[in-house]
């Protein structure tokens with residue numbers, strides 16, 4: 001992972017993001033509400049990351065002590081199970097329960113310590129601090145001057161979610177991907193057929209036939225037989241009088257659809273084969289890596 005050049009915050013919209021190896025739990029959602037007298041009511045979020053490391057991001061204020069203990073217990077955790085506590089800055093609603101985690105690695109803003117041992121790192125100089133290959137503490141803009149954010153890499157939620165229950169679920173996930181690929185394949189096949197028919201038959205337009213103006217398909221066998229194809233004889237395009245350039249439009253549109261459908265067919269076909277191998281052989285690698 002690399003340091004983002006700019007940072008924008010957005011509400012998560014949900015309290016759990018399941019992934020592998022990390023799942024993100026929002027234990028408490030923060031808020032900031034302006035009061036009529038110019039003051040404000042504000043409280044920070046409390047977030048838990050569970051995976052190879054157990055990480056609490058912001059501890060809430062002292063008033064959240066019991067809430068934090070309860071939320072951890074609901075997930076089968078005690079304070080001693082938490083390996084890292086990251087406080088994104090030093091305000092009371094972010095550091096109020098640090099004393100619950102005396103054995104954890106503590107990061108407050110750009111200071112990182114284990115007990116009384118302050119560790120060497122580059123957060124103060126703008127460098128990220130990798131806790132493992134999936135989690136980084138990153139210096140970011142904020143309102144306290146030495147603020148950080150926590151970056152969690154959660155790839156391919158569907159596939160990883162299927163892996164949580166082991167190889168059996170993984171095979172089921174791969175089987176599911178075959179079904180998805182089959183639906184995509186069928187749609188692509190239909191699209192390809194429609195596109196080819198549209199390309200071969202040509203557009204509907206206004207043309208003159210036996211002295212009469214007709215709206216129809218001037219390149220179909222019905223009117224002029226099948227000896228000539230408008231695709232190879234550009235002079236035939238003149239048959240279409242209205243709308244202007246409808247032949248070019250028809251050719252470009254259906255050519256794009258043909259190519260897109262063909263690509264989708266290939267991709268869905270590859271995924272079906274991939275899913276079949278995954279279903280038959282499994283996708284579990286490095287079984288010893290998971291706790």
Ligand SMILES: [Fe+2]
Pocket residue numbers: 089091143144
């Ligand atoms: Fe703050």
